[in-house]
Amino acid sequence: MDKTVTFALAxxxxxxxxxxxxxxxxxxxxxxxxxxRKLVLTDMSGKYKFIFVKPSDVPVYVERGVADIGxxxxxxxxxxGADVYELADLxxxxxxxxxxxxxxxxxxxxxxxxxxxxxxxxxxxxxxxSKGQNVEIITLHGSIELGPIVGLSDVILDIVESGKTLKxxxxxxxxxxxxxxxxLIVNKVSxxxxxxxxxxxxxxxxxxxxxxxx
Amino acid sequence: MTKKFRQPQGxxxxxxxxxxxxxxxERQLLDCYARYGYNQIDTPVLEYGDLYxxxxxxxxxNKLFKLTxxxxxxxxxxxxxxxxxxxxVSTKIPEGKYRFCYRGKMFRFSQGEGIREFSQVxxxxxxxxGICYDAxxxxxxxxxxxxxxxxxxxxxVGHVGFFxxxxxxxxxxxxxxxxLAGLVESKNSIGEQLFAKKVGLSNREQESILKMPMLFGxxxxxxxxxxxxVNDEMKNAVATLKELNAILKxxxxxxxxxxxxxxxxxxxxxxxxxxKGMCEQVGSSILSGGRYDHLCDSFDRDIPSVGFAIGSDxxxxxxxxxxxxxxxxSRDVAVGCSxxxxxxxxxxxxxxVRQGKMVxxxxxCSQSEVEEYAKNNSTKQAxxxxxxxxxxxx
Numbered sequence: 001m002d003k004t005v006t007f008a009l010a011x012x013x014x015x016x017x018x019x020x021x022x023x024x025x026x027x028x029x030x031x032x033x034x035x036x037r038k039l040v041l042t043d044m045s046g047k048y049k050f051i052f053v054k055p056s057d058v059p060v061y062v063e064r065g066v067a068d069i070g071x072x073x074x075x076x077x078x079x080x081g082a083d084v085y086e087l088a089d090l091x092x093x094x095x096x097x098x099x100x101x102x103x104x105x106x107x108x109x110x111x112x113x114x115x116x117x118x119x120x121x122x123x124x125x126x127x128x129x130s131k132g133q134n135v136e137i138i139t140l141h142g143s144i145e146l147g148p149i150v151g152l153s154d155v156i157l158d159i160v161e162s163g164k165t166l167k168x169x170x171x172x173x174x175x176x177x178x179x180x181x182x183x184l185i186v187n188k189v190s191x192x193x194x195x196x197x198x199x200x201x202x203x204x205x206x207x208x209x210x211x212x213x214x
Numbered sequence: 215m216t217k218k219f220r221q222p223q224g225x226x227x228x229x230x231x232x233x234x235x236x237x238x239x240e241r242q243l244l245d246c247y248a249r250y251g252y253n254q255i256d257t258p259v260l261e262y263g264d265l266y267x268x269x270x271x272x273x274x275x276n277k278l279f280k281l282t283x284x285x286x287x288x289x290x291x292x293x294x295x296x297x298x299x300x301x302x303v304s305t306k307i308p309e310g311k312y313r314f315c316y317r318g319k320m321f322r323f324s325q326g327e328g329i330r331e332f333s334q335v336x337x338x339x340x341x342x343x344g345i346c347y348d349a350x351x352x353x354x355x356x357x358x359x360x361x362x363x364x365x366x367x368x369x370x371v372g373h374v375g376f377f378x379x380x381x382x383x384x385x386x387x388x389x390x391x392x393x394l395a396g397l398v399e400s401k402n403s404i405g406e407q408l409f410a411k412k413v414g415l416s417n418r419e420q421e422s423i424l425k426m427p428m429l430f431g432x433x434x435x436x437x438x439x440x441x442x443x444v445n446d447e448m449k450n451a452v453a454t455l456k457e458l459n460a461i462l463k464x465x466x467x468x469x470x471x472x473x474x475x476x477x478x479x480x481x482x483x484x485x486x487x488x489x490k491g492m493c494e495q496v497g498s499s500i501l502s503g504g505r506y507d508h509l510c511d512s513f514d515r516d517i518p519s520v521g522f523a524i525g526s527d528x529x530x531x532x533x534x535x536x537x538x539x540x541x542x543x544s545r546d547v548a549v550g551c552s553x554x555x556x557x558x559x560x561x562x563x564x565x566x567v568r569q570g571k572m573v574x575x576x577x578x579c580s581q582s583e584v585e586e587y588a589k590n591n592s593t594k595q596a597x598x599x600x601x602x603x604x605x606x607x608x
Contacts, residue, residue, distance in 0.1 A: 005492070065497020083498075087427065144257040185405070191473055192370045193494040195431060201427075 003194050005048050008067035010055035012090040014182055018071045024211075033185040046198070047197075059084060059185065065082055068190035068198060074160050074180035079120045085191055087202055088184040097123065097177040100166050101148050101155035107174050117147030117202060118157040127157070137196075145169045215590050224330030231528070231542060236333070237353075239533065240364050240526055241318050243335045246358045247315035252337050255314045258297035259321070269512025270483040271297045279321045279330070291321035295336060296309030296509070296521060303340045304513035311341045315525070320332040321500040329527075336503070338525030339574035343602060345454060348487050348505060349461040351376035351520045355491060355501055356470045362529070363538035364431025364493065367503070368432075369470055374453050375441065378421055379447030386413060394423070397597050399478045401427035418444070430474035445448050451475075454487065481511045489522070495535025500528040543572075548608075550598040552575035559599045 009015040009032075017028050028044035029192035041050045053061055058072040071090065075097055097120070099107065107114075114135045119123045121139045128135040138153050140146075145165055149155035155174060166172055184205060193200055221227070228236060245606065252603055266273040267548055270516025278346070279291040292298055297314050303312060305361065317335040324330055339347050352369060359367055377398055390413055397405040403424055410420040416441060422442040429439050436456050443449045455473055462471050475486050484504040502524020510517040533539045547566055551559040566573050574593070581598040588596035588608040596608035 005336055063497065083400075085401040085427075087401055087403065188498055189492040189494070189499065192368050192430070192474070192492050195472060199428075199431065207380075209313070 003197050003199050004046075005069065005190075005194060005209060006067045007050045008053050008058045008061040008070040009050055010058060010072070011052050011103060014055065014071055014073070014093055014185075015052070015184065017090070021208055022207065023078065024208040025201060033121075049064060056080065062185050062187050065187045065189055068187050069201075070185045071182055072185055074183050075123070077183055077185065078180075079122050081122065082185070083188065085188055087186055088209060090182040090184055090205075091212070093182040095159045095161040095181075096173075096178065097157070098147075098160045098173045098180055099127075099155050099157050099160040099175040100160065100171050100178065102170065102175050105148075105155060105174060114155065115147075115153040116155055116157055117144055117153035118145060120157055123177075124157045126131050127197065134194045145171060170187060222330070223449050224324060224328055225333075230517075233530035233532075234542040235540045236526060239529065240333070240335050241404065242362045243358050243524065243526075244315055246316060246361045247337050247354065248467060250354055252313040252314075252339075254327075255299060255316050257292070257295065257302065257304070257316075258316065259291055259319065260289050261292050261298060261301075263290045265292060265297050266293070267300060270506070271300070271512065272482070272511050277324070280321045289493045290538070292318075293320055293322050294336065295320070296338060296522065299338050300428075300517070300519070301409070301510050301513065303517055303519075304510045304515040307511040310342065312339075314338045314340065325597055329377065332389040333526040334523040335526050336521060338519055340521075341517050342520070343507065346453070349458055349524060351503065352458065352471075352487070352489060353462065353467060355489070355503065355524075356467050358524075359501070359529075360470075360493065363531065364529070364532055364536060366536060367470060367491055367493040367500070367532070369489050369491050370472050371458065371487060372457065372474045372488075373487050374455070374478060374484050374504075375447050375451030375452035375486065376475045377426070377547050378449060379443070379445050379449075380419075380426075381407055382447060383444045384415065384419060395478050398423070398426055400477060404429050407594055409510050426476040429476060430472065432472060433463075433468075435475065435564070475585050486520070489525070491522075493532040493535070496528050496531045498528065500525055500532055544594075546571040546594050547572040548574045548576055548584055548591070548596040549573060549599065550579045550581070550592045551556050551575050552601060553578050556597045556602045558601070558604075559585050562599060563598070564603055584608075 010016055019033050022029050027048055031044065032050050035064045039052050044046065051067060056076050057071065057079060058070040059080045061067040062070040062084050063082040073093055077086065093102060112134045114133060115138060116124050116135050117138045117140050119139065119141055121137050125138050144156045144158045147156045148163065148171060149169060159165065159180060160173060163173065186198065252312055266278060267275065273293055278293055281289040295318060295410055316595030318382055319331055320334050323333055337351065339351055352371065353434050356369055386394065395408060397409060406423050410423060422444060425442050429435050429472045434453055439452050443452060483506045485507040488504035490499040492499050501522055501524045505520040507518035549559060549563055563573050576587055584596050584598050585607055595606065598605050598607050
């Protein structure tokens, strides 16, 4: 049985790294990296279809089954909480989720009403709830670092890659929450209804990941 | 738009074509179950919140539609039929073996995008334990989907004993058990690795857990699964699935079945086999079921049972995707009349209906309108009634 397998990818670095990995697994998909405005592309064999979506939308496409497989940051996955299989840590797009603010800000000192600016509302709520801390969450969609600078919030919760943006704005990491990286997610139905196509592919991906780790 | 025209989130109207198709499919399912000896049962949409707030059938109250009764008691709209039927079997009928089928609307409270009202058709086989009953119910799940015209589907079967057995061999707190169940259910091997490190599992334990996500596929997974059994509970789980597989295979159903040892079952009350029906056209499962031997414990009754429910709205999507949706046939007879012939026309229509015909009444109109209608709707017969005679015009 030969069925089309659809990938949901976010344009940019995640797509590049994903394509690299898929090439190692024998999928000829270099064409998906060529500059184009097309939102739907197929690999050379025509067996694999790639749809390009906003990073935070990848879990939606996969959960609803319009894409069988997706590559998405763990941060997005934690925030969106999709009902999908999270099969592998792809090891790229590594960064950390952290609480950041001015170096002299004492997180422990503000037991009530801590103002947190973030685009990860759900992660922030769960994180501070698990610490028993009462917080006010201010949802932003970009330039989160502005929060403490303009006095909108006390701290921010965001992903930190090198820490450069923080540093340039006089901020630093106050608390690390967890490491995040790109994950391979699979629709719960597709993994079974397209098992003959997807299971070997997943095993190839595991193998390629093991090799690159060695 | 004013509120008058809006609808609450998560509910939807079903218009005639769709309604015809859905009704037909649900009836076909119920007829199939009836022929296999399952009697239809119905329960109220309203239940006390207590039914869902304790014991094995406990449901997160946030996921229920809640109302308050006049005396302050909490009422809920039923989220499933399994609890109400368990209540009936535990409290209203003598001990014994029962086969029930049902159809009805279920309700789930959700914020955001979720569906809040949905239809189910299902069966419950109560008061019976053993592989013969498990096999009967799984076979019927397969056969009933075949009978409504679906043929490209998979029933994915697991056994909670495999995971529970593994849990039993580990020394974990109840929070840790829950965490691990979530990780296994989502095949999250990275999470499992971190978890194993956190709670300090031995290499052998770690290996079994890490292997679970990929223990799915055809009957070949049994040999693989056996390698990771650390106690009798796990071995028995695999043995049960093997037996089930042999029975399904003998009936020629093997191409509709796959196995997944990491199926934990979304309902905490499952105690044996668990299964889900899946179809490529639909992104989530269309059927869900399993064995639940301890659900009636909260009524102080020991009633081992097994059953499943089909989400008929999702089944409709699957059938539509496969081009197998029942289509409403055109009416047999179109009837129109002149002014002053209404009584004669209605009498004539009643005669036709009593003969079993499907009629469309075009009321007072011109003869050419009736001809036109008959042509456009491929109606087999058409009549025009103008006071003196019932004239057949098509």
